[in-house]
Amino acid sequence: MQNQKSVNKNAPDHYVVMGNPIAHSKSPLIHTEFARQTHQHLQYDRSLVAIGHLPEALTRFHEAGGKGANITVPFKVDALHYVDSCSPRALQAGAVNTIKFDTEQGCFGDNTDGVGLLRDLRINLQWPLDGRKILLLGAGGAARGILAALLEQQPALLMIGNRTLATAQALVKEFSALGNIQASEYAELQGTFDLIINATSASLAGVILPISPALIKPDTYCYDLAYGKGLTAFLQWAQQHGCERYADGLGMLVEQAAESFYVWRGVRPETQSVLQMLRASL
Numbered sequence: 357m358q359n360q361k362s363v364n365k366n367a368p369d370h371y372v373v374m375g376n377p378i379a380h381s382k383s384p385l386i387h388t389e390f391a392r393q394t395h396q397h398l399q400y401d402r403s404l405v406a407i408g409h410l411p412e413a414l415t416r417f418h419e420a421g422g423k424g425a426n427i428t429v430p431f432k433v434d435a436l437h438y439v440d441s442c443s444p445r446a447l448q449a450g451a452v453n454t455i456k457f458d459t460e461q462g463c464f465g466d467n468t469d470g471v472g473l474l475r476d477l478r479i480n481l482q483w484p485l486d487g488r489k490i491l492l493l494g495a496g497g498a499a500r501g502i503l504a505a506l507l508e509q510q511p512a513l514l515m516i517g518n519r520t521l522a523t524a525q526a527l528v529k530e531f532s533a534l535g536n537i538q539a540s541e542y543a544e545l546q547g548t549f550d551l552i553i554n555a556t557s558a559s560l561a562g563v564i565l566p567i568s569p570a571l572i573k574p575d576t577y578c579y580d581l582a583y584g585k586g587l588t589a590f591l592q593w594a595q596q597h598g599c600e601r602y603a604d605g606l607g608m609l610v611e612q613a614a615e616s617f618y619v620w621r622g623v624r625p626e627t628q629s630v631l632q633m634l635r636a637s638l
């Protein structure tokens with residue numbers, strides 16, 4: 357393989373997104389567009405990896421000359437165990453979504469989900485977070501990946517609501533040094549919130565969460581990490597109960613990808629045109 361690499365100097369640098377399932381992934385489209393825009397010579401593919409086989413898949417890809425990988429559901433925690441070193445934000449999240457091979461620290465892992473969400477909320481949408489009451493619905497991998505970034509914005513309260521209370525309580529224990537963070541079951545949630553973020557996978561199944569509409573006030577912002585054609589189930593619910601400012605997670609998807617691209621290539625792509633292209637393609 358070394359020989360093949362050295363004779364073919366004009367071959368594109370190779371990147372991949374690994375997950376299971378993976379056919380739906382928009383990452384190849386996004387990174388190909390970033391590369392075109394920034395004149396980077398690279399190829400980006402998707403790879404379906406069998407559950408439990410991420411290490412072999414990554415090693416094979418690296419040995420074949422691969423430069424980096426995105427890791428998606430359900431392998432982000434496995435990826436943390438694979439890398440030789442990782443960024444503080446990946447360590448804090450307990451998950452890796454971006455791998456860069458052959459760095460000075462060996463195989464390097466990062467997590468760009470938190471910064472991706474923040475860029476979408478703060479820069480694209482211009483929603484305020486500091487001093488606000490935030491309700492985060494869900495306590496899975498995505499919630500874990502964005503918690504530190506949200507707490508860095510110093511909200512007055514970050515309440516985690518989850519179907520399984522123990523999972524939310526475990527996150528509270530882990531992240532309590534970073535800010536005012538609490539946990540609740542859905543039925544016990546009370547008061548109103550300035551921002552409600554849905555980080556459950558319920559929207560993907562069209563399931564409406566059993567939370568009170570009274571949590572929403574007219575100026576509450578609602579954000580769903582999920583996205584699709586039209587409004588997600590959560591955003592439909594929010595709109596029906598008077599929410600006027602809402603957004604889905606397509607912007608986060610593009611922003612976390614842009615951060616991965618920066619980690620790999622040292623170049624920041626422009627995201628708005630890519631977001632518009634993706635939106636039109638849904």
Ligand code: NDP
Nearest residue numbers: 494495496497498519520555556557558581582605608609
């Ligand atoms: P996980 O499987 O790790 O976590 C799922 C979460 O959803 C848990 O909190 C689970 O609760 C909850 N949940 C699932 N089904 C139901 C239900 N029927 N009723 C109530 N709660 C439910 O998934 P992830 O955290 O990885 O992903 C969550 C979402 O975030 C997905 O929609 C994913 O597509 C999206 N995402 C979007 C990104 C983006 O860039 N826009 C990036 C990453 C994720 P419990 O603990 O009780 O099981």
